[in-house]
Structures are given as structure tokens and as C-alpha cells.
Amino acid sequence: MQSVHTRPHSWIEHVFSAKAVQRGAVIRRSVAWVEHEIGRDRFVAEVRARDFHLLESGGQFIVICSRAPIRRLV
Numbered sequence: 001m002q003s004v005h006t007r008p009h010s011w012i013e014h015v016f017s018a019k020a021v022q023r024g025a026v027i028r029r030s031v032a033w034v035e036h037e038i039g040r041d042r043f044v045a046e047v048r049a050r051d052f053h054l055l056e057s058g059g060q061f062i063v064i065c066s067r068a069p070i071r072r073l074v
Helices: 010-017 018-022 029-035 040-048
Strands: 026-030 053-057 060-064
Touching: 010 040, 018 026, 026 029, 029 040, 029 060, 040 053
Parallel strands: none
Antiparallel strands: 026 060, 053 060
């Protein structure tokens, strides 16, 4: 599979400019797609740099685009 974004910076800007990010909502991306496009370590570093929260479940990365504390209820 050929990467759509030949430059990691372009891919990161595309993902983190989504309206959901600006609203402090949640985005999700396929782990396989992230690993193909920019790599897991780079993605984790980008989420961490924004002080967001990152979860992984069922082959998906779930990014909570808020700096507020989270509480797992179940």
C-alpha cells in the first residue's frame, strides 16, 4: 500500500486539523494505517506533544483531544 502522504509532517497536520480536534472531541485512526503512514512512535509523540490522551483497542487508536483529566468508568 502506497502512503498518501509522502511527508509525515503533512499527514500529521491533516489528522490534527480535523474539526473534532479543534472542538476537543475524539478522533480514531486504524493502528495499521498510522504505522504505515508515520509509525507508532511518531504518532504517540505527536499526541503526547499536544497533551492529549491516547487509547488503543480493537486495532484502533482513539485520541481524546482534550487536556482535561479522564476517568474510566467501567
